[in-house]
Amino acid sequence: DIQMTQSPSSLSVSLGDNVTFTCEASENIYGFLAWYQQKLGKAPKLLIYGATNLEDGVPTRFSGSGSWTNYSLTISSLEPEDIATYYCQNNHVYPLTFGSGTKLEIK
């Protein structure tokens, strides 16, 4: 199985900060990587697919990058509504593994 390692597990941030999360796959997933945002008690929301493609309706302050085994999600100028947990997911091969998530908290 492909392991997806997300770091950090939690991050204490201030509004207006630029924030970057990382996700490392245990083998090449050829850019088949999705990023999700999940708020407490809600279903996940797709932010980025194919490692770099912004989902329709998602603010442009979100961006994704990476290839092979190393991927990142960046939020430019954090807004209050961005406080959530963020997950990456391997969409290349079964089982479709998720990272363990990065939880954003306000300083």
Add this chain to the structure above:
Amino acid sequence: EVQLVESGGGLVQPGRSMKLSCAASGFTFSNYGMAWVRQAPTKGLEWVATISYDGSSTYYRDSVKGRFTISRDNAKSTLYLQMNSLRSEDTATYYCTRAPRDWGQGVMVTVSS
């Protein structure tokens, strides 16, 4: 507008069975693969199973193989998850998803005596 509405959850004893349903609308259900993803209380997301658009191919995580069966009825635009021999570690909110972008609101399954 795409809608995915799960039902069938609740409290079940270990070793018993439960069947989840997901009613889909707002898209041509028979054109898309579908999946179930679960999330144990205070834990992360865990992919459970996927079924192809026509039901001919199915995929499962190892921990549910032989116990869970994903299926679909394209005439009814409905996805199912039959869960047998349930264990306490199956306790979770189960999401129906037309991956990666459309998700249901989730249904809670609690396995406890």
